[in-house]
Each structure stands twice: as structure tokens, then as C-alpha cells.
Amino acid sequence: MDHIRNFCIIAHIDHGKSTLADRLIQACDGVTDRKFRDQLLDSMDIERERGITIKSNTVTLSYTAKNGKVYELNLIDTPGHVDFSHEVRRSLMSCEGALILVDAAQGVEAQTVANRYLALEYDLELIPVINKIDLPAADIERAQEEIESDLGLEPFDAVLCSAKKGIGISDVLEAVVEKLPAPKGDPEAPLQAFIFDAQYDAYRGVILLVRVVHGHIRAKQRIHFMNSGVDYGVEEVGRKKLEHEECDILDAGEVGYVIAGIKAIRDISIGDTITDADFPTTECLPGYTEAKPVVFSSFYPMARDDYEDLTKALEKLSVNDASLTFEKDTSAALGFGFRCGFLGLLHLDVIQERLFREFGMSLLLTAPSVVYKVTMVNGDVLSVDNPSYFPDPGSIEEVSEPYIMAAIIIPEEFLGVVMELCRDHRAAETNFQYLSTGRVEVRSEMPLGEVLFEFYDRLKNITRGYGSFDYEMLDYRRSEIVKVDILVNRETVDALAQLVHRDKARPRALRYCERLADAIPRQNFKIPIQGAIGGTIIARTTINAFRKDVTAKCYGGDITRKRKLLEKQKAGKKKMKTIGSVDIPQEAFLAVLKTDKDRS
Amino acid sequence: MAARAGLYVHIPFCSAICPYCDFAVVRDSPSGRSQYLSLIEREVSLLAASWETEIETVYFGGGTPSALSPAQFATLATMLRERLPIAPDARWHLEANPEDIEEQRIAAWRAEDVTFLSLGMQSFSDSKLKFLGRRHRGEDAQKALACAQAGGFETVSVDLIFGLPQNRGEDLDLSLEVVDQHEVDHVSLYQLTFHEGTPFDQRRQSGGLVELDNDRQADLYLELLEQLGRCGLTPYEVSNLARSQQHQSRHNRKYWRRDPYLGVGLGAHSFDGQRRWWNVRDWKGYVARLEDGQLPQEEIETLTSEEARQETIMLALRTTAGLDLDQLKRDFGFDLAAQRPRAYEQWRQSGHLIQDGVILRPQLHGLLVADAIARDFF
Numbered sequence: 001m002d003h004i005r006n007f008c009i010i011a012h013i014d015h016g017k018s019t020l021a022d023r024l025i026q027a028c029d030g031v032t033d034r035k036f037r038d039q040l041l042d043s044m045d046i047e048r049e050r051g052i053t054i055k056s057n058t059v060t061l062s063y064t065a066k067n068g069k070v071y072e073l074n075l076i077d078t079p080g081h082v083d084f085s086h087e088v089r090r091s092l093m094s095c096e097g098a099l100i101l102v103d104a105a106q107g108v109e110a111q112t113v114a115n116r117y118l119a120l121e122y123d124l125e126l127i128p129v130i131n132k133i134d135l136p137a138a139d140i141e142r143a144q145e146e147i148e149s150d151l152g153l154e155p156f157d158a159v160l161c162s163a164k165k166g167i168g169i170s171d172v173l174e175a176v177v178e179k180l181p182a183p184k185g186d187p188e189a190p191l192q193a194f195i196f197d198a199q200y201d202a203y204r205g206v207i208l209l210v211r212v213v214h215g216h217i218r219a220k221q222r223i224h225f226m227n228s229g230v231d232y233g234v235e236e237v238g239r240k241k242l243e244h245e246e247c248d249i250l251d252a253g254e255v256g257y258v259i260a261g262i263k264a265i266r267d268i269s270i271g272d273t274i275t276d277a278d279f280p281t282t283e284c285l286p287g288y289t290e291a292k293p294v295v296f297s298s299f300y301p302m303a304r305d306d307y308e309d310l311t312k313a314l315e316k317l318s319v320n321d322a323s324l325t326f327e328k329d330t331s332a333a334l335g336f337g338f339r340c341g342f343l344g345l346l347h348l349d350v351i352q353e354r355l356f357r358e359f360g361m362s363l364l365l366t367a368p369s370v371v372y373k374v375t376m377v378n379g380d381v382l383s384v385d386n387p388s389y390f391p392d393p394g395s396i397e398e399v400s401e402p403y404i405m406a407a408i409i410i411p412e413e414f415l416g417v418v419m420e421l422c423r424d425h426r427a428a429e430t431n432f433q434y435l436s437t438g439r440v441e442v443r444s445e446m447p448l449g450e451v452l453f454e455f456y457d458r459l460k461n462i463t464r465g466y467g468s469f470d471y472e473m474l475d476y477r478r479s480e481i482v483k484v485d486i487l488v489n490r491e492t493v494d495a496l497a498q499l500v501h502r503d504k505a506r507p508r509a510l511r512y513c514e515r516l517a518d519a520i521p522r523q524n525f526k527i528p529i530q531g532a533i534g535g536t537i538i539a540r541t542t543i544n545a546f547r548k549d550v551t552a553k554c555y556g557g558d559i560t561r562k563r564k565l566l567e568k569q570k571a572g573k574k575k576m577k578t579i580g581s582v583d584i585p586q587e588a589f590l591a592v593l594k595t596d597k598d599r600s
Numbered sequence: 601m602a603a604r605a606g607l608y609v610h611i612p613f614c615s616a617i618c619p620y621c622d623f624a625v626v627r628d629s630p631s632g633r634s635q636y637l638s639l640i641e642r643e644v645s646l647l648a649a650s651w652e653t654e655i656e657t658v659y660f661g662g663g664t665p666s667a668l669s670p671a672q673f674a675t676l677a678t679m680l681r682e683r684l685p686i687a688p689d690a691r692w693h694l695e696a697n698p699e700d701i702e703e704q705r706i707a708a709w710r711a712e713d714v715t716f717l718s719l720g721m722q723s724f725s726d727s728k729l730k731f732l733g734r735r736h737r738g739e740d741a742q743k744a745l746a747c748a749q750a751g752g753f754e755t756v757s758v759d760l761i762f763g764l765p766q767n768r769g770e771d772l773d774l775s776l777e778v779v780d781q782h783e784v785d786h787v788s789l790y791q792l793t794f795h796e797g798t799p800f801d802q803r804r805q806s807g808g809l810v811e812l813d814n815d816r817q818a819d820l821y822l823e824l825l826e827q828l829g830r831c832g833l834t835p836y837e838v839s840n841l842a843r844s845q846q847h848q849s850r851h852n853r854k855y856w857r858r859d860p861y862l863g864v865g866l867g868a869h870s871f872d873g874q875r876r877w878w879n880v881r882d883w884k885g886y887v888a889r890l891e892d893g894q895l896p897q898e899e900i901e902t903l904t905s906e907e908a909r910q911e912t913i914m915l916a917l918r919t920t921a922g923l924d925l926d927q928l929k930r931d932f933g934f935d936l937a938a939q940r941p942r943a944y945e946q947w948r949q950s951g952h953l954i955q956d957g958v959i960l961r962p963q964l965h966g967l968l969v970a971d972a973i974a975r976d977f978f
Binding site for chain 1: 815817855910969974
């Protein structure tokens with residue numbers, strides 16, 4: 001086991017994690033030049049394009065160190081984003097050490113700090129790595145200072161490299177071998193293996209990525225999933241060397257893959273412990289926590305005929321993504337759709353984009369909502385994530401909403417505007433501490449629901465791109481949540497209802513009203529557009545009746561063209577949804593439900 | 601076919617092409633003109649065998665029909681009379697540009713029974729004419745009007761354009777004054793329209809011209825109708841006003857009443873009661889087809905009963921004569937009140953339409969939304 005090193009790379013987004021992984025793989029001849037492409041471990045198009053990692057991945061590398069010995073290095077690639085922190089945790093649990101990557105120009109950022117705390121929880125050995133030292137803006141001294149003051153690590157241990165230019169890569173590999181501990185485990189003990197991720201393959205079914213802690217696993221072995229309580233027969237084990245490479249046995253301390261005839265990822269639980277069905281261990285490894293969706297939105301196909309296709313597409317995606325939940329939803333305004341649950345806004349974004357790219361689905365998304373806890377007068381407690389199911393205010397005793405601890409790292413000149421931003425987003429308590437030279441970490445307790453609306457974009461905007469953001473869930477707190485309805489010609493449009501804090505109700509309602517008024521074509525009567533809480537109108541705009549709709553000239557005899565034009569307009573009108581005798585084109589819903597980011 | 605027909609003759613020549621125009625037009629040239637007239641003769645010869653309906657109105661539209669020389673016009677008129685069943689008492693209409701108004705031409709037109717002369721003034725204001733790309737000046741237009749009015753026509757009509765883009769010096773007062781002073785008997789009042797592909801439309805798309813907003817367009821139109829009303833002119837169609845029924849354009853009324861008409865020339869449209877067909881719009885195609893001995897038709901369309909009904913509704917609602925609900929029932933078995941109850945109720949309640957016995961008649965603000973009403977009744 002002395003020759004094995006299991007490690008991951010943790011970093012803020014854009015600090016060069018995937019590029020460093022690519023270089024380490026190349027340096028170990030893990031890939032031929034012909035097969036090389038950027039972001040080797042990111043297999044989804046969307047990961048490669050956005051430069052983000054969504055799914056964990058792993059690669060086994062063979063490295064001949066300067067001391068002449070050959071090491072088996074298992075590099076576990078992890079997502080960096082908070083939405084996927086469950087996956088990060090599981091990756092960390094499979095390692096003994098981690099490279100903590102810092103951009104020489106950007107320095108330590110919010111996710112770096114958050115990940116550093118995570119690594120501490122799992123007692124990992126950490127090697128700071130300063131990347132991008134070739135950049136003109138690189139400030140190695142400052143980065144070292146920040147490593148010391150913000151991360152509490154020894155600055156002079158930091159390895160200097162430029163993954164992009166291939167500088168210092170062997171130093172990184174040597175540090176992995178020298179400074180990270182080998183795994184400990186008992187090869188003779190009953191099998192105890194940890195599932196840190198799973199991938200779905202159309203031909204082979206579910207491919208489990210595992211870390212063997214004790215014992216060993218091999219083909220034909222019967223295995224038992226301790227949390228799910230299910231048994232499967234192992235078909236194949238092996239190591240991931242970019243391709244799957246079958247082997248006889250995965251021993252204690254090793255990382256590899258297991259194929260066991262599992263049809264869908266939701267049939268098992270990621271984070272579960274595998275043991276031998278016949279010689280089981282009694283001890284389940286910690287780390288099994290179900291990733292619960294925290295953000296909900298309803299998805300409706302733009303073309304109503306696409307409902308069946310949307311059903312199939314969501315089923316296919318969920319085979320590979322157990323944290324995506326969906327159930328049928330119907331709207332009088334938008335027809336049939338699905339209420340979907342996500343780990344966060346990025347997750348939602350990624351799913352929407354995959355539905356579009358991989359399945360060609362154009363969708364209307366209702367305003368994202370968190371899960372509210374509603375205590376009824378009769379003592380019942382309901383979880384409500386959909387405005388349609390928000391109970392009558394008279395029957396509610398109190399409502400509480402989820403709070404997060406937001407961590408924002410910014411250059412100090414932006415402290416004032418960021419504090420104000422937090423206040424704007426209903427922060428309960430905001431503190432800050434100075435990090436190294438000129439930088440501040442703001443920690444703010446705020447409702448998760450507030451982060452769903454323009455928070456990221458405003459933060460990026462007011463800090464000119466320098467602000468970095470991360471959060472963790474805190475608790476539920478009592479809050480003044482109301483349901484805001486939007487009425488067109490005095491009739492409620494169900495798909496536009498929202499749950500918001502009372503203080504935010506009026507501006508939010510007014511914005512919706514204004515956008516609707518812009519997007520609904522004038523009709524032959526005046527149309528009031530209103531926002532309301534219960535029976536109380538809190539916002540109002542009006543669409544004036546159109547007064548001129550006639551072509552100037554109608555002779556020279558070209559009657560056909562004119563008739564066809566009117567017919568076409570009439571057909572367009574038939575496709576519209578009629579609410580309160582008002583014809584609303586699908587584009588109007590789109591205009592209202594679009595986020596501001598999309599609008600710019 | 602009970603109704604008598606109209607004849608439309610398209611004269612596509614213009615000395616310059618106006619930046620808002622989307623009609624079938626070509627640059628004027630003497631050789632082009634004589635070539636075209638011989639082609640028209642060929643087309644008429646081909647058509648003559650199959651057209652039997654008596655023709656009671658003849659209309660020369662353009663382009664610029666007044667660009668024809670007196671001799672050319674006389675030859676064309678004679679040819680038409682010889683080959684087509686034109687009634688001896690037929691009314692002849694002609695579109696003319698003010699710069700072509702002079703005694704010789706007027707005499708030639710009068711000699712061929714032209715009773716309705718439509719003058720393409722567009723405006724009497726120099727700055728507005730310049731913006732519109734017209735070649736005459738306000739003063740010339742006034743002189744031309746006086747000259748035409750002295751020519752002995754039954755009706756002299758003035759075309760006016762309104763609804764210039766924002767801040768482009770809309771000046772209708774002067775034109776209204778001229779109409780009033782000269783006691784004009786007929787006005788065609790067009791809102792400036794941005795037709796796809798025209799230079800004006802390109803300028804609109806690039807933001808150089810800003811279309812008047814919907815409310816302003818409506819206000820302007822109603823205001824103009826009111827002022828023209830004070831001059832003794834009453835609207836009988838969305839864009840047409842006349843001093844009396846005698847002064848209305850009998851030819852144009854045929855389009856709105858779905859009477860048959862025969863069109864000859866570049867891009868001309870025809871209708872025989874059941875079928876509509878139209879000629880190619882491009883010069884080369886028109887020449888090639890006729891030189892090949894073929895009719896230059898681009899497409900023929902046989903109307904279904906539903907299409908005919910839609911046309912009836914759409915056209916009738918443009919006129920103050922209105923829509924005859926009884927006739928709609930007789931001709932198409934279509935009971936509007938029963939089959940489009942919501943729209944029927946709504947448009948009457950809002951006062952855009954009033955019911956006058958079996959006639960559903962648009963009010964002035966109803967004319968302004970005639971397309972919307974028609975769509976609802978389709």
C-alpha cells in the first residue's frame with residue numbers, strides 16, 4: 001500500500017484545476033498525445049465549454065518518482081461549486097490528501113477557503129500549489145501571504161507551477177509522493193468500500209467509482225449495499241485510466257470502478273458502503289447523506305406537443321443524476337409540465353442547458369423557489385416549494401424559510417457596496433474580517449431564497465468581477481412569506497405566482513406586471529395587469545387598447561396577400577393562451593420569467 | 601355573373617422610385633414604354649378570347665400612367681376598346697403625377713372619356729415632399745390641381761400621405777387648407793406604411809426612422825377625418841373620402857364589393873368571381889413570357905367557400921357601406937352572430953360596429969381596427 005497515493009485537487013473556479021489535472025496525466029504518460037484534449041476528466045460538453053466540473057471523475061496514474069520507485073496515483077477530480085458539495089465531500093472522503101490550488105494572480109477566494117475547511121473536516125493532508133505563475137499579473141509573494149493568513153498553511157511549502165505552460169509539474173508530483181500519506185487499510189478484513197460517485201453507461205449500466213478501505217473486491221463476488229440493503233453480483237472491476245482498464249482485484253487502499261449489473265443510478269445510493277454479501281463488515285462508513293433538492297422550478301415545454309419528449313428527457317437525465325427530482329405539474333396557463341428539484345441554481349442551469357442541447361427542449365421555467373416550512377393553525381407542518389400549494393393565509397400559523405451562511409471574498413474597496421447588497425437581500429447578520437492585504441471576507445446570514453434572485457449577477461457587477469461567493473446551509477427561520485399572484489384582466493395567471501417576503505412583494509409584483517404589459521400585444525380593450533396578495537392589489541399596470549390595426553391601401557386588387565396575412569395572424573392568435581379574455585403569446589411568459597441575466 | 605367588371609391597366613414607369621413604394625415599378629425610358637405598350641397589346645389579345653364580362657370601369661394605375669404621351673395613351677385606349685368588351689358608358693380613371701398635368705395631356709385623357717383623375721400629390725408642403733422623395737414642389741402641386749380641376753373631369757382626387765415618422769415635419773394643415781380652398785371632391789388618405797424591402801423600411805430597421813406610435817397614428821387619422829369632414833368630405837372606405845356618392849371611385853369600389861376585374865400589365869391582379877390570378881412582377885419575366893406567346897401569370901388561385909367568405913368580411917368591413925349579414929348567410933350559410941358570438945358581441949358593445957338592420961357598419965374608430973375585426977370574424 002506504500003506505493004499508493006489517493007488525492008484530489010481543490011480550487012476556486014477558474015484557478016486551473018482541470019488544466020493541472022491534464023498536465024499530471026500527461027506527465028505520467030496516462031494519455032497518448034493523439035487522445036489528449038483539454039479537460040480530460042470532464043466528459044460532458046457543458047463541462048468542457050463552461051470550464052466547470054459537474055461530475056466527479058477519477059484517473060489512476062503510474063508515476064516513477066525521483067527515488068526510482070513506481071507509485072500508483074489516484075487523482076479524483078471534484079466539482080468546485082457549492083451546489084455539488086455533496087460530491088466534493090465524497091471525493092474528499094476517498095483521499096488521504098489534496099492539492100489546494102491558488103491562482104497566483106487572483107489569490108485565495110471564497111471557494112478556496114470553503115474547500116479548505118471541508119478538507120480539514122476530513123483530516124486531509126494539504127499541499128498548497130500556486131498556479132499561473134507565468135502570468136504578468138502573478139504575485140507569488142502575495143499568494144504565499146494569503147496561503148498563510150487565509151488558509152493557515154505553511155507558505156513556503158507551496159509548490160509553484162504553471163499548468164498551462166507545463167512549469168513545475170514534476171515538483172507537484174514529487175510533493176504528492178513525498179508529502180501525502182499512503183492509505184491505511186486491512187486487506188484481510190471484510191470488504192468495506194465507499195461509493196464516491198457513479199456514472200451511467202448506455203451499454204454497461206451503472207459504473208460505480210469506489211475507494212476500497214478494507215478487504216478487496218473482485219469479479220463474481222456478491223456484494224451488499226449497506227444503506228440501500230440490496231445485493232448485486234460483481235461483473236467487472238478495474239482501474240480508470242481514462243479508458244476503463246479491467247483488473248483482477250481492487251485491494252484495500254485502492255481506487256477503481258465496479259460494474260455489477262445495476263440499471264439506473266437511482267437504484268443505489270452514492271455515498272453508500274459496499275461489503276461482501278457473505279462476509280460482511282458490521283461497520284458502515286460515514287458519508288451517506290442524501291442530496292436533497294433545495295431549489296424548485298416548474299418546467300413547461302414551449303411547444304405543448306413536446307410534453308412527452310420532456311418526460312423522456314428528464315427520465316434519461318435522472319438515470320445519470322440521482323439528485324434531480326421531478327414530478328408532474330399542471331398549469332392553467334402553460335399546460336402540462338414538471339416540478340423539478342435541484343441542488344442549487346447552477347444545477348438548475350445545467351439541467352436546463354442539457355435539456356436544450358441534448359434533447360432540443362425549449363422550456364419555460366417558473367420563478368425558482370426554495371422549500372418553505374409552513375406551520376398550520378392546527379399544528380400540521382407542511383413543506384411547500386410550489387406557490388400553487390401555498391395554503392390560505394388564514395390557516396397559517398407561521399412560515400419559515402431556509403437560511404444560508406454566505407461567504408463573500410472581495411477587495412476591501414467593495415466592502416460598503418457588498419454590505420449593502422447583503423442588506424438588500426435581507427441579510428440577518430453580516431460580519432466581515434480582513435484577510436491578507438486589501439481583502440475582506442464578508443460572512444452573512446441570509447435567506448437562500450434571496451440568493452435565487454439576481455444575487456450572483458449583482459455581486460459580480462458591483463465588484464467588477466472580483467467578488468467570489470460560496471455558501472453553506474444554516475437553518476430554518478421564521479419569516480413573513482406571502483404568495484404574490486399576478487392577474488391579467490382580473491384573472492390569476494397560476495404560472496406567475498411567487499412566494500416572496502412581504503417587503504419584496506411590491507417591487508417584484510410591479511416588475512412582473514411591467515414586463516407582462518410590455519410583452520402582451522395590445523388588444524381591442526384596456527387590460528389591467530395586477531399584482532395581489534390575497535384580495536389586496538399591490539401593483540398595477542395597464543395595457544391600453546390598440547386603436548389602429550388596418551392596412552392603409554387595399555386595392556390594385558391584391559386581395560389574396562391581405563387575406564393570407566390576416567389568416568396567419570389569426571392562426572398565431574389561436575396558439576396563444578387565453579386568460580381573462582386576453583390572448584397571451586408564449587413569448588410573454590418567456591419575457592416575464594426570464595432572469596435579468598438573460599435579458600441583458 | 602351579374603356584376604359588370606372593371607379593367608385595371610398597370611403602367612409601371614416612374615422617373616424616380618419613391619423610397620416608400622413597393623408597387624411593381626420600373627425606371628421610365630422611351631424605348632421601355634413603347635416595348636411595354638406592345639406587350640400589353642399582346643397580353644390583351646391573349647386574354648380577350650376568354651374574357652366575356654362587360655367592363656364598366658377602366659383604371660390606369662402605376663407607376664405613373666400620366667407618363668404616357670398623349671399619342672401613346674390614345675393608341676392604348678383604342679386598342680383596349682377594340683379588343684375588350686368595354687361598355688360605351690364606362691368610367692375611365694387615371695392616376696397622374698402633378699408634374700405631368702398640362703393642357704395637351706388633359707385634352708388627350710378627356711378625349712378618351714377619362715372622368716376620374718387621381719393626383720399623386722401626397723402633400724403640398726415642400727419639406728414633406730422632399731422627405732418623401734417626391735420630385736414636385738408644393739406650389740407646382742397647387743397649380744396642377746387648379747389646372748386639372750379646370751379640365752372638365754367629373755372628379756379630381758388628391759392623394760395625401762399622413763403619419764410621417766417622428767420629428768419628420770408632419771405638416772397637414774397646409775394640405776387641408778388647399779383641399780378646402782380648391783373644394784376638392786375626393787381625397788385618398790394614406791398612412792405612410794413601411795413596406796418590407798423599401799429604403800424607408802431599411803431606415804426604420806436601422807433606427808433612422810421611428811414609426812409613429814399606435815395611439816398617435818389613430819389620433820392623427822381621426823383628426824384628419826374630422827377636418828376633412830369640415831371640407832365636406834365623407835369617408836366611404838378606410839383610406840377614401842368623397843364629397844358625394846357620385847364622386848366615389850366606382851372602380852375601386854369593385855374591389856371591396858368583390859366584383860370581377862381584369863388586370864393587365866406588370867404585376868396586375870385579376871378576379872373572375874371564383875378565381876384570382878396575378879401577373880409576374882419582374883420586368884424580364886413579363887417580357888419573356890409574352891414574347892414566348894404565353895400569359896405572364898404567376899399564380900392562379902381558386903377560392904374555397906371559406907376563403908370567399910373571409911374576403912367578403914375583410915373587404916366589407918373596410919367600407920362604411922358595411923357588411924350585409926343577410927347576404928353572408930345567403931351566400932355562405934354563415935350566421936355571424938351565431939358562429940362568432942364572442943367577437944360579434946364585443947365589437948358591437950365597444951361601439952366599433954353598429955348594427956343597422958341587417959348591415960353591420962364600422963364607425964370611424966371601427967375603420968381604424970378593420971383588420972382586427974375581420975380576424976375575429978374569420
